[in-house]
Amino acid sequence: MNLGFYMPTKVIVGKDCVRENSDVFKIGKKALIVTGKNSAKLSGALDDVKYALEKNNIEYVIFDKVMSNPTVECVYDGAETAMEEEVDFVIAIGGGSPMDSAKAIALLAVSDIERKNLFDGNIGNKALPMIHIPTTAGTGSEVTPYAILTNHEKQTKKSIASPCLFPTYALLDAKYTKNLGLATTVNTAIDSLSHSVEGMMSKRANIMADVIAKEAVKIIASTFDDLISGELTEDDREKLLYASMLGGVVISQTKTTAVHAMGYSLTYFKNIDHGRANGLLLGEFTKYIERNDKDRVKEILSCMNLDSAEEFKNILAKILGDKEKFEKEELELYAEIAQNAGGTLNSMFVPSKDEILQIYVESLM
């Protein structure tokens, strides 16, 4: 048995947990709130955070310029604001984009890293402390040491990783997700399903991550019918937010696999939502792993009461609806890009370039 486990974030889950745990915001004197244009306000999370900060006389500045699939420019811009305003901690409100941006901003606010070196794997271990408040149930970023940014130079999304990127606190209240549209709800749910399933198909899979991944897969599978019908209950929302946090704990141990690596091109070139991109590829990649290790995939499928990866692929197709159109040439380019990506190499069986292309073709054409 070989195992490594590290996840230092303090997780608090519950209705009204931001207002009821306002003391946790005392980790600093002045906060930079990192968020997107709308989600923080619409979800009600920003009001709760303001309440908690004002109650404790903590100053704050809002940086709300985070776009979907945030760029390197965006996070350097945020870090400049953090330094100018002399904040001493960062609060992220939103989905993966604001949470990942907040991590990069917290890093860059106290580390002198040139843009060209940001992805070279040597970012040190110093960042401002952070509090993350997810308003979607997908990324799990609130409990991971990763920040995913768009890297135009490599024409894909790339992650930066360091233990200093684990937030100090993650505050999870499912009420912030209740007004999410169906597409976002589905895409993020499938993203978090992908995290746990990929965690079990990762080279770094281990028995402790497995336990958590299986629980997450079971929980998400119990919402499949409602994801298909589009009728999400409050209970579904709680389950999905909890499971997405579990998925984050999983990948903070195992990292992701070829599914994420391959999905990035669908997002980069076709603007397909990140979770949806993973979902479009996950079934076929699971079939690929099944051909190499049937028992392993059986373990995963049994959490969903499924018998074959084909069946899994069909359910995902039902949840995700009509596919986008692709040309063979596009997929060849994507396969080229994905073949040496970290996620690909982290798969428990590493697909060759031809196999990657085959997975793309079987998934998308």
Next chain:
Amino acid sequence: MNLGFYMPTKVIVGKDCVRENSDVFKIGKKALIVTGKNSAKLSGALDDVKYALEKNNIEYVIFDKVMSNPTVECVYDGAETAMEEEVDFVIAIGGGSPMDSAKAIALLAVSDIERKNLFDGNIGNKALPMIHIPTTAGTGSEVTPYAILTNHEKQTKKSIASPCLFPTYALLDAKYTKNLGLATTVNTAIDSLSHSVEGMMSKRANIMADVIAKEAVKIIASTFDDLISGELTEDDREKLLYASMLGGVVISQTKTTAVHAMGYSLTYFKNIDHGRANGLLLGEFTKYIERNDKDRVKEILSCMNLDSAEEFKNILAKILGDKEKFEKEELELYAEIAQNAGGTLNSMFVPSKDEILQIYVESLM
């Protein structure tokens, strides 16, 4: 859904993990190795630690005066050595006694706490960084924020708790446990079983701790036959060490219950080993919880393929063998002591003094 989760210790599990991860010892320049008279040497762990330290030119001093059920005097003595020798981190090698002592020493080496105030709940949040290397598979102390010491004033064992008592690293190698005698193996296995079962009968039980507890209970139950026959395999040793760590993760979230609170008197007054003391009471306490919440106990029992708490009690009796003798008056004193203990009040149903006495009587007479 309400949940809090925090466990910042980096866990590394695997054969030869101390030698193979010697870099982790670079958290300081001079170490105090805290251990008992024999276990560190006999298990081979001390040799491995010396190898790792010498490889990195890290100085060390050995404090090997920790006795079973360590006293307050012992840890102040260790802290004095730590200060005199100007160590900057602490390495614990051993079972619960050295690991818990090491935590108190790491705390007292940098905090000015008077003996009379040690248990008053206000110990601050500053301690030397620690690396814990268990040589028994029971306590789980390597991943908890607790240190349990003997408190003669209150005639029982009391815990001190602070997030600063989480070790920085826990290094788990089952080879250190392979020469443990059968009694120690059984008692520590039952201690860790008790942690996970109690975690599920705690007021603080939560869905994440449940997942981990269930896994631990399943694993330990798979060794019941070998614990009874006394023929432990290498695989059993790995499983038990892993499960004891999981049990530590569980109680670091849920704390323990009346079982631990009641067990402390058996240890304090009759010198019964800690794990055995819990095991003698666990079956009857589970019956008490079963009378109040049958479904909850069913969830626990199903991990062991058992149908009733009575059946669980019988298996524990088989594993633990002949009981010690007790007088009714003794048990009345113990019930008096246990009734207001923290563990008792942390039970999901809090037994009255009469119910505590009844649990003692049904367990021990």
